[in-house]
Amino acid sequence: MAFFDSLKRLFGGAGQNGRSGDATSPVTGGSPTASGSTDEAAVAMIPCEEASARLFEYLDGELEDVSEEEVRRHLEVCEACYPRVQFEKHFLEALRRSQDGGRASESLRARVLQSLAGDEGLD
C-alpha cells in the first residue's frame, strides 16, 4: 500500500507540467483570479480555437512577436489543447526522424569536387 501511495504522490505532485489531474475541467472563460500568472489565467486569455490555429507556428518556433506570448502560454498549459499539441508533435517528430534517408554517394561527392577543381583550383 505504501508503495502505491508513494506512487500516487509522485504522479500527483511531481511536475505534470502544470496540468492538474482532472481532465474534465479545462479552464473556460471564467474569471481568472488576481493578476494571473497562473495557468488558468494564461488559458483564459485567448480561446482555444485561436490558440490552436497558431499551433504549427508555435511548434515551428515561428511565434516571434511578444504579443504572441499569450498563444505560447496557452498552448503550454491548456488541458483541452494538450492532446492536439502532442498529436502534432508526434507527427512532426516522425517526419524529422525519417529524414536520414538520402545521402550523396561517394562517387557523386568525388564528381562534384572534381568539377570544382577543374573550374578553378579548389584544393
Added chain:
Amino acid sequence: MPGDRNAQGASFSEEAVPHMDAVYRFALRLSGSRDEAEDLVQDTYLRAFRAWEQYSPGTRCKSWLFTICRNVFLRRRERSQRHDAILLETAQDDPRAISREATVFAASRDEDPEGEFFRSIVDDQIFAAIEQLPEEYRLVVVLSDLEDLSYGEIAEVMEIPVGTVKSRLFRGRRQLQGRLYDYALEMGYISEGGDK
C-alpha cells in the same frame, strides 16, 4: 582578386560542401530520379562556387544552396521542353486527402488522441507518403520538416510570400497526416475510430 582564390576555395569547402547530402536530398525530391538529382547537385555546386562571392554570410548556406538548386532544376525543366511537366503551380490536390485534412486528429481522437501511431510508421512509408504530395506542398514540407528551414528561408527558396509558405505547409501536413493515418489503419497500428 586572385590572391583571394585560395581562401575562397577553403571557405567554400568548409561551408558549402558539407551540405551536399542535404542538397542531394532536396534535388531528389525535386526531380524524383537519382540520376537527375546527381546532375542537379553537380550543377548546383558549380554555380554556387562561381557565385561564392555573392554569398552573404548572414544567410544560411544550406538555404542559399537550395535556392540555387531549385533554379537549376527549373531552368533544366524549361529547357527540356516537357511543358506538360510544368505543373509547378497547378498540381492537383488529392480530393480524398483533402476531405481527410481536418479529420485525422478527430478520427483518431478516441483511440489515440495524442497520435502515438505516428511513431510506428517506418521511414520508407513516410518517404513514400511525402513523395505523393502535390509538388507545391511537398517541397515546403520537405524544407520545413526534414531540412529544418524557417518560414522566411523557405519563402526565399521557393520565391513565395511567407503567408503562402504557412498555408501550403498547413495543407501539406494535413494531407500527409491523412496518408499516414490510412497507412496506420492498413497496418493495424490503429483501428477505425468510434463505431458510431
